[in-house]
Amino acid sequence: MLESNVPKRILGVIPARFASTRFPGKALASLAGKTLLQHVFDRASESRYLTQVVIATDDHRIADAARSFRAPVRMTRADHISGTDRVAEVASADNAELIVNIQGDEPLIDPAAIDAAILAMLDDFTRPMGTLKKRIENPEEIFNPNVVKVVTNLDGCAIYFSRSPVPFVPDPSHRAAANPLTLYKHIGLYVYRRDFLLGYPELPVGPLERAERLEQLRALENGHSIRVVETEYESFGVDTPEDLDRVANLFSASLLRNG
Secondary structure, eight states: OOOGGGOOOOOEEEOOSSSSSSTTTGGEEEEETEEEEHHHHHHTTTOSSSSSEEEEESSHHHHHHHTTTTEEEEOOOOSSSSHHHHHHHHHOOOOOSSSEEEETTTTTHHHHHHHHHHHHHHTTOOOOOEEEEEEEEGGGGOOOOSOOOOEEETTEEEEEESSSSSSSOOOOOHHHHHHOOOOEEEEEEEEEHHHHHHHHHGGGGOOHHHHHTTTHHHHHHOOOOOOEEEEEOOOOOOSSSSHHHHHHHHHHHHHHHOO
């Protein structure tokens, strides 16, 4: 890839809200002396290709916390239905050509995974949107509806996302012998071209998105392509206090390995 292909501005946006049904205020929960939000911001800031990383929120508690570690903050409306809508509002006031939606509850996010998703979009200007996938190694994840599965075509673009096992696996214990296909889970990081992102909230919501409760299906149902890049990054989102304990243990183990 030639450096001339790199847009002048690639913006990373971390949508963060205080309200959460299972874990209110999780963005400000402490992990190894920092908030989850600061961990995400610090790691995203290590990306080679992001020009800037900003935090988008409608809550002054989160904004104040972000400013305490000198993160740029964009205050947004409080009535957004999804994080994508919040990111789109930020993009509407920015001239970035690519916008990366970085989940605010993944304190172990790998900067290399962010860069991989960006590079795929730089190498293929025909795709309006990109995301990541990871090989499923734990058989229990195949039938876990909270682990979203993705299947792609030979061009590396998404065919479908589902909470069900796709493709069909008759017997996971004999999958290697009976079905050589590799199953992948979706990693919820998105790269958008600016014009596409600004129009995304206006796209009609289809029956597949409603049934699966997966917002990314809106693009597919409306005929848009999603580039999917494989990554070795293992997503560890924090949705509950128990998840925070699990991530804290992983964080401590990582410090021991690297110390």
